Amino acid sequence: MTGDRRERDELLVESAEHVLTVTFNRPGQRNAMTWNMYQGLVDACDVADGGDTRVMVLRGAGGKAFVAGTDIAQFESFDGPKGVAYEQRISEVLHRLRAVDVPVIAAVDGYCVGGGLGIAACADIRVCSPSSRFGVPIARTLGNCLSADTVDLLMQLLGRARVVDMLLQARFIEAQEAYQSGFVTAVADDVDAAAHDIAARLLSHAPLTMWSVKESVRRLSAGGPVDDTDIVERVYGSQDFARAVRAFVTKTDHTWEGR
Structure with missing residues (x-):
C-alpha cells in the first residue's frame, strides 16, 4: 500500500x-x-x-x-x-x-x-x-x-x-x-x-450503520439493560441517512460521509 x-x-x-x-x-x-x-x-x-x-x-x-x-x-x-x-x-x-x-x-x-x-x-x-x-x-x-x-x-x-x-x-x-x-x-x-x-x-458501506453495530455489541457485552437511544438518534438524525433515503427515492447516487 x-x-x-x-x-x-x-x-x-x-x-x-x-x-x-x-x-x-x-x-x-x-x-x-x-x-x-x-x-x-x-x-x-x-x-x-x-x-x-x-x-x-x-x-x-x-x-x-x-x-x-x-x-x-x-x-x-x-x-x-x-x-x-x-x-x-x-x-x-x-x-x-x-x-x-x-x-x-x-x-x-x-x-x-x-x-x-x-x-x-x-x-x-x-x-x-x-x-x-x-x-x-x-x-x-x-x-x-x-x-x-x-x-x-x-x-x-x-x-x-x-x-x-x-x-x-x-x-x-x-x-x-x-x-x-x-x-x-x-x-x-x-x-x-x-x-x-x-x-x-x-x-462501500454506511459508516454510522457499522458504528451502531459495534457500539451496540460493546454495550450488550457489558451485560445488563442497554439504552440505545443515543445510537438510534445519531443514525436516524444523520445526513447520511437523509441523503440515502432521498437517493433511494429519486434513484440517484450518493456518497457516505459518516455524519
Whole structure:
C-alpha cells in the first residue's frame, strides 16, 4: 500500500485510501509484543478514531505469526503486584482496541497466541490462513494466568466449554476449528488479500450503520439493560441517512460521509 506511513521499529502503521494498516513487526520473535508495541497499538487506535480512517487492519510480519503473545523476557522481574499491573494494562489495551469506532479486521497468518489471541479477539472480523493456530498454552509453559476480563472476552467468542478445555489442556485451536466455531470468517491462503477484499467491501458501506453495530455489541457485552437511544438518534438524525433515503427515492447516487 502507498500513502502516509508512521513507523516504529517494532510496529508499522500505514494509512492509505481510508484504511489504517497496523503490522506487528518482529518476525524473528514471531511478533511477540513489547511494552512499546502495546503502547503503539493504543496510539494506532487513536489515529484510527482521529482522522479519515474508515477501516483498520491488523496483521503480523513474516508469515509465521500474527502475534505470539508478550515477549517472555519482559517477565523476568515479575512478582504478584507486577502481574496484577500487567494484566490490568493488557485489559486497558484490549478495551481501547474494542472501542475503535471503525471496523477492525485481523488478518492472522500462523501463530496467534496469548496476548495475540486477545488482540485478534478484539477485532470485529477475523480471517486466517490454513496454517494458523490459536491458543494460550500457559498451563504448560509459563504457569501464569489470564485476567477474568480476557477469559470473559474469549468465552463470548469461542464458548465457555471450548475456552476452558483450551486453557486447561493448553491446546491449540487449528484453523478449521476456529472457522467452524465462528471465530474466523474465512480461511484463505492469502490472508492479506482476503482482508483487503473485506476492507474494500466495508468502505462501500454506511459508516454510522457499522458504528451502531459495534457500539451496540460493546454495550450488550457489558451485560445488563442497554439504552440505545443515543445510537438510534445519531443514525436516524444523520445526513447520511437523509441523503440515502432521498437517493433511494429519486434513484440517484450518493456518497457516505459518516455524519
